[in-house]
Amino acid sequence: MFRPRALENIRVVDFSWVRAGPWATRWLGALGAEIIKIEWPDNERGRLPSTTTPQDVEVNLNTSGNFNDTNVNKKSLSLNVRTAKGLEIVKRLIALSDLVIENFSSRVLEKWGLGYEEMRKIKPDIVYVSMSGYGHTGRHHHYTTFGPVAQAVSGLTYISGLPDKPPAGWGWSYMDDTGGMYGAMCALTGLYHRNMTSRGQHIDLSQMVSSVPLNGPALLDFTVNGRGLRRPGYPPGNRAHWPSTPLLNNHRGPTVAPHNAYRTHPGEYNDWCVIVCYSDEEWQALVQVMGAPSWATSPKFATVLGRLQHQEALDEHIEGWTMTLGKYELTERCQAAGVRALPVQSAEDRVERDPQLRHREMYLEMEHPALGRHKVQNAPFKLSETPASNHLPSPLIGQHTREIVEGLLGYSHEELRSGFVDGTFWPANRARFPYMEEMLR
Amino acid sequence: MSGAEPLSGPLGGLRILELADETGQFCGKLLGDLGADVIKIEPPGGEPSRHVGPFLDDIPHAERSLSFWYYNTSKRGITLSLETVDGRQLFQRLAATADVILETFRPGFLAALGLDYESLQEQNRRLIMCALTPFGQTGPWRDYLSSDLLHMAAGGQMASCGYDEADLPNAPPIAPGGGNAWHMGCHFAYIAIMAALVHRTVTGQGQYIDASIHEACALTTEAAIANYIYRGEVLRRQTGRHHAVGPTPRTQFRAKDGAYVCALVAGRLNPKYVRELADLLDSYGMDGDLKDPKYQDPEVIAASTSHIIDDLVTNFIASLPSEEVYHAAQERGFTWGAVRAPEALLDDPHLNDRGFWKEVEHPELGRSFVFPGEAAIFSGSPWGISRRAPLIGEHNTAIFCDELGLSHAELSVLAENRVI
Numbered sequence: 001m002f003r004p005r006a007l008e009n010i011r012v013v014d015f016s017w018v019r020a021g022p023w024a025t026r027w028l029g030a031l032g033a034e035i036i037k038i039e040w041p042d043n044e045r046g047r048l049p050s051t052t053t054p055q056d057v058e059v060n061l062n063t064s065g066n067f068n069d070t071n072v073n074k075k076s077l078s079l080n081v082r083t084a085k086g087l088e089i090v091k092r093l094i095a096l097s098d099l100v101i102e103n104f105s106s107r108v109l110e111k112w113g114l115g116y117e118e119m120r121k122i123k124p125d126i127v128y129v130s131m132s133g134y135g136h137t138g139r140h141h142h143y144t145t146f147g148p149v150a151q152a153v154s155g156l157t158y159i160s161g162l163p164d165k166p167p168a169g170w171g172w173s174y175m176d177d178t179g180g181m182y183g184a185m186c187a188l189t190g191l192y193h194r195n196m197t198s199r200g201q202h203i204d205l206s207q208m209v210s211s212v213p214l215n216g217p218a219l220l221d222f223t224v225n226g227r228g229l230r231r232p233g234y235p236p237g238n239r240a241h242w243p244s245t246p247l248l249n250n251h252r253g254p255t256v257a258p259h260n261a262y263r264t265h266p267g268e269y270n271d272w273c274v275i276v277c278y279s280d281e282e283w284q285a286l287v288q289v290m291g292a293p294s295w296a297t298s299p300k301f302a303t304v305l306g307r308l309q310h311q312e313a314l315d316e317h318i319e320g321w322t323m324t325l326g327k328y329e330l331t332e333r334c335q336a337a338g339v340r341a342l343p344v345q346s347a348e349d350r351v352e353r354d355p356q357l358r359h360r361e362m363y364l365e366m367e368h369p370a371l372g373r374h375k376v377q378n379a380p381f382k383l384s385e386t387p388a389s390n391h392l393p394s395p396l397i398g399q400h401t402r403e404i405v406e407g408l409l410g411y412s413h414e415e416l417r418s419g420f421v422d423g424t425f426w427p428a429n430r431a432r433f434p435y436m437e438e439m440l441r
Numbered sequence: 442m443s444g445a446e447p448l449s450g451p452l453g454g455l456r457i458l459e460l461a462d463e464t465g466q467f468c469g470k471l472l473g474d475l476g477a478d479v480i481k482i483e484p485p486g487g488e489p490s491r492h493v494g495p496f497l498d499d500i501p502h503a504e505r506s507l508s509f510w511y512y513n514t515s516k517r518g519i520t521l522s523l524e525t526v527d528g529r530q531l532f533q534r535l536a537a538t539a540d541v542i543l544e545t546f547r548p549g550f551l552a553a554l555g556l557d558y559e560s561l562q563e564q565n566r567r568l569i570m571c572a573l574t575p576f577g578q579t580g581p582w583r584d585y586l587s588s589d590l591l592h593m594a595a596g597g598q599m600a601s602c603g604y605d606e607a608d609l610p611n612a613p614p615i616a617p618g619g620g621n622a623w624h625m626g627c628h629f630a631y632i633a634i635m636a637a638l639v640h641r642t643v644t645g646q647g648q649y650i651d652a653s654i655h656e657a658c659a660l661t662t663e664a665a666i667a668n669y670i671y672r673g674e675v676l677r678r679q680t681g682r683h684h685a686v687g688p689t690p691r692t693q694f695r696a697k698d699g700a701y702v703c704a705l706v707a708g709r710l711n712p713k714y715v716r717e718l719a720d721l722l723d724s725y726g727m728d729g730d731l732k733d734p735k736y737q738d739p740e741v742i743a744a745s746t747s748h749i750i751d752d753l754v755t756n757f758i759a760s761l762p763s764e765e766v767y768h769a770a771q772e773r774g775f776t777w778g779a780v781r782a783p784e785a786l787l788d789d790p791h792l793n794d795r796g797f798w799k800e801v802e803h804p805e806l807g808r809s810f811v812f813p814g815e816a817a818i819f820s821g822s823p824w825g826i827s828r829r830a831p832l833i834g835e836h837n838t839a840i841f842c843d844e845l846g847l848s849h850a851e852l853s854v855l856a857e858n859r860v861i
Binding site: 004006007008009010019027031051052053054055065066068069070116134135137138139140141143144145146147148149150151152153154155156157158159160161162165166167168169170171172173174176177178181182184185186188189190191192193195196197199200201202203204205206209210212213214215216217218219220221222223224225227228229230235236237238248249250251252253254255259261269270272273274276278335338339340341342343344345346347348349350351354355356357359360362363371374375377379380381382383384385386388 | 451452454463471475492493494495497498499507508510511512558571576577579580581582583585586587588589590591592593594595596597598599600601602603604608609612613614615616617618619620621624625626628629630631632633635636637638639640642643644646648649650651652653654655656657659660661662663664665666667668669670671672673675676677678679680681682683684686692693695701702703705767771774776777778779780781782783784785786787790791792794795797810811812813814815816817818819820821822
């Protein structure tokens, strides 16, 4: 069934690389925009020797599994932008496009001769989203980030862990994922504004700065009440409050107990569940699910203040029960009784065992020319009229060069061939992939 | 520019009705801070999220929740009971002129009241309605209860966060704080709403969006899913750094002030990096033997990784305050950072240069407070907080009387009957 797409006829010039930028344009592509990824071999580290290439597949620029998942719904133009001819081609492309997006350091595009002032001469209503580490203005604009550094400097790493231990932080680049979200959010906001006003603009997004508002209530507790997070009992692990420390709200919702992770049967690495009770009624429901053991009916656990005061004993008792059940069975029993509980899920759990994600078709298979058939992650929202979908596997590097250079920009086939010889479309001294030879026939 | 009309935000002219609890209020804040007229519709007496601490001066009160203040900037507020016939009729009149409805009720709640999308769209074909719920509108978990912690468990965040065995044997998986499950859901909901709005600028047609927080979280663990899908690997938790198949060299180092520095050194150690590292350490007289020419041999570097990281870098960082390491390293091109507590950001001159912090006036208190600002600077239509969070029912008169034409007498009757 044909379905129109939300971003039909929107063309994006995508200079982005590694994760945050490509994660942004992946979703614009899923929503129907034509994403033209401009690449040069070795510059896109997201393609480089990869820890996510299947064990039985040769490692090359086209076989990173994570690159595939991060770059579905895009086309690839291999182009050396740092040549006069390459720059000329990019400018012709920008003239035919709606959005330019990149996640280089703050001055890179300007040095190429592609700053916003130059772009708007070519395309007056262009929307330009720059996704740099620290932004294009401010004294530290030249500083650089990876996700973990943005998370550290912005205060996000600090809010994760157990008291009196090093920060546990985020076990991945949360701000590459979330930075990608902000890239897509800014792009769509700029496009909406352009459609309403016919005016483009430069949107100067910073990965580090965009992390800071994610600690809003903690920052207000400091600016309003003068109370910071360097204090005893913070961060409180998975609890809302750490026992025997001052009773303060720790910015993860209401201060309650139980509110923790508990081991489940059979006790392997990811055999954990979490349980939270937001009221005495929910606690009493949990007591019933546990079979109303005598410890649980003690008056000291009957009130929220009592449960907070005796949290160590409470958690120990609860874990004694959770250890007897598998995490999915425990979840079903608790939820059937109105108790907030869910399993800790690894990637394998999510892909293979989560009944909800399966029902919602979160992971559907797709064929990739170099990787074969694999599951790809889908959008977490369903638009009734213009659903997001994964409709193209990630491009092989330079796969669409001919289509774009000849078909879209109107260069001749001879010009394409000479560009492969003079190093415009591929390094002259580097072996070409078979599909490139095909393209040049 | 003096005398010129101030630029409006990029979403100026849009009317949003927000029926959102703590799970969706951040999406409404984003829309509001970006210029939309967001009308927060609360039950009579106010949203329960007004009772989440901390509170101004630690005095609990529905108008003093800092969490509510933060997540509800740039909105107007009205009260309305959808469980009354009068309330539903007033809501239908508001929906007839709205661009977007954002709602976080349990699946089926609005439909049971006759306020499902199909009914509302009959009077307004441009209407976009986004239901943001823990698990979406369908599926075996759709009616499950949740919390921020629950989402971080099932979404995969916890499976990736925790401690090295050496730091804490048998450590639990850890959920980072701060309510980030709600943030993840709201970011994706915002994207879906904006996609529908862009589409509507072309077709004039609205649509319904079913957004799931669980799915948003499940998508937000970088390469964990790809590692499993392409190689069948399940990753292990590591202190303050990326999950990985097996143990990796540490990246967090304790500085002289007791704070940590995030320094990604392992995996980057080539001869050029080692030369630059030696220069950085040498500028503090801490380079040890790192300038020895033998370290220009990649094999020697590989064999000396532990010496470089566990001795030289560790001792260098231990000798200086974390902020000094951070800036000295960044000025020399190293992508390192201080692990700061959030309150340290108030002293960051870079944020001040960007005008990040905003004074927000609370006229009823005769005070103003400093709020964190926006992620990006828009050159043509500013992103920024326009006003403090609404008081309970603050705009009832403006909306019900001035816009919908109710008399003050009618408004009083509605209040007496707990409709507003």
